[in-house]
Amino acid sequence: MPGTRITDQQVTIYMKHRKRNSQVIAAAKAGISERSARRIDKLDEQPLSNKRQWRTRIDPLESIWDSIVVPLLQGDATLTPVGIFDHLCEFHTDKFNPSSRRTLERRIHKWRALYGSSKEVVFLQTHEYGLLGMCDFTHVKSPVTIASEPLKHMLFHYRMPASGWAYAQVIYGGESFAAFSDGVQNAFKAAGGVPKEVRTDSLSAAYRNHTNDNDFTERFNELVTHYGFKATRNNRGIAHENGAIESPHGHLKSQLEQALKIRGSYDFQTREVYESFVADIVARRNRRVSDKYAVEQRQLHALPRTMSVNYTEHYLTVSRTSTISLKRVTYSVPSRLIGSRLLVRLYDNRLELRYGSDLVQTLARVYASKGCRARNISYLHVIDALVKKPLAFRYSQLRDDLLPSDNYKAIWEYVNAHLLADEASYYMVKLLHLAKQSGCERQLGRFVAASITQRQLPAIRECEAQFLVIASNIPTITIKQHSLSAYSSMIPGGLHG
Structure with missing residues (x-):
């Protein structure tokens, strides 16, 4: 309208619609005349900055800002606005009104944007196919039970960040080398190849953390040599450097929890059934990245012909009670082995008992609580x-x-x-x-x-x-009828002799 100034907002609306519409339509949408639109297009009409430079009310923080709040902000960058608000409400009620909380929070945010310390920056990474595999352990908080008995366990999680393909394995003990070795080798086998680099955090099963050098343990060095990958780790105590595996930890456990709730029960009949349940969830996630995984799989190194050692060996003699003891756990064995010296291969989830080179028994591994002993006894053995x-x-x-x-x-x-x-x-x-x-x-x-x-x-x-069904053991008898000529041959001189 004549005599009415064009506001900055009208100019902004006009320029927004002018990108996709004609001058006439954009002017109508902004509520200005076509003549004004032409001046804007010719840059003749400049937005007027008519913002006021004075306050319309008294500053509620004037008495406490420079003398109390700013020194607190300068002294500790981790103080939160809520913490400062609580301090003012408790010790400066004569100068600060609790109704000014939002004003205080906005002022603190603005001060930190202008004068605060630098913040951490997230640097997004570009991952090449076949280059990196990341692995870590994570605890499961879902109350899973096996035959109504609580199951204390964790997950070994392996992931290739370029494609997003993952592998998870249920671990019943701690972050031992046997668990790590078994998990990473099974992950390589499931992936169909080995990446150029495998990254972990500072696992004591893999690194000698009491030194400043990146020294491998002897068994981990053998694993690295056997598969031919480069081993790296993040800085000690800084888990977020493994963000490509730490964040998926939460996604995997959340999906597991949701699947358990939909299933309607946290109880499983056996460990094997629960392990299959976890594997199905991971497979479901992997199907969503099958196209990228197909590309990455072609970039992986071939697997060696045999797996590396993923167990520890112990020589034990079976006692007269038909038991052996290992890692504060007593296991029963068949009584025929009493007095025998056995080679026990200790895996994360089982024990293999060998007499010489022959495998004689496989037992499920049991973990004793800290400072306690445990038993795994079967009546079948005795x-x-x-x-x-x-x-x-x-x-x-x-x-x-x-x-x-x-x-x-x-x-x-x-x-x-x-x-x-x-x-x-x-x-x-x-x-x-x-x-x-x-x-x-x-x-x-x-x-x-x-x-x-x-x-x-x-x-x-x-x-x-x-x-007790006793199967009948009746022998099968076949009767052969001999010919008469056979009988005659037994009589000297024949029938008329």
Whole structure:
């Protein structure tokens, strides 16, 4: 309109719409005349800066800003606006009104932008295909249980940041070399190749951290040489330098937690089922980057023909109790091995028992809590010997460990309370022996436990009749009918001789 000045906002709106519209349309959208639009296009019309330079109200921070707040900001750059606000409310109520909190926060933000110290800068990285693989351990906080027993575990996480392809493995112990070696080698195998560089944090399983040099441990050096990659690590105590693996830690665990909630249960029947569940989640993530992974896989070095050593070796003699002890854990072994000297290969999740070069037994590894001892006892290893002296069951130090499930523990409590001492031991040993013979440990335990709830203890013969199936061993006899001529040849001179 004539006599009305064009504001800075109108000029901004006009210039915005002028990029995509004609002069007439842009002028209409900005609420100015076409003549004014022509002047703007010719740079004849300059925006007028008519902002006031005076205050319209009293500054509420005038009495405390220069004398109190600024010295605090200069003294410690980590002080937060909330911390300063709390200090003013507590000790300077005569000069500061709590209603000025937002004004205080804006003023602090502006002061730090003008006079504050430098901040850390995130430098985005460009990753080449096949160049880098990153790995680390991360703790899982989800309350996962195995057969209702809490599962203490963590994840070994490997990732190639160029493509985003990842691998995760459930780890039941700590950040040991066996866990690291097993995880990284399985990751290489799943990826189909080895990157040029593998980066970790300062793992004590890989580096001698008591020195300032990047010295490898002997076993880690063998692993590096075997696969031919370059090993690097971030600075000690600065985890965010491994941001390409630290941030995906959170994404992976969040996706795992969501999948567990959708599943409706944190309980799994066995460790193997849970490991498969985790593998499916990682595979789901990898399918989203399959095109980039296909490009990166072509840049990886070929795998060696054999895996490197991912275990430690220990020589142990089986005691007369048919057990061995390793890492504060007592394991039972088949009684036929009593007195034998075995080579035990200790992996992160299992023990391999070897007699000479022959593998005789594989046991699930158990980890003892700090300062405590643990046991991994199986009745299957000693029940044949226990049948010969069943009364030894009652006061055996391994009695509670020999009971394989809660059902059998409930059965023992019942028979111990309702039968004579010898009869209770005899019944329990015979029941365990039947469980081994029939191969129906769980079904037998549920059957007897269900009968006990009805105050009826089934006899051992009744259990045998239902669960012990003895296969008939009737030999197959084939009868061949001989010809008459064969008989005649046995008579001297023939039939008419």
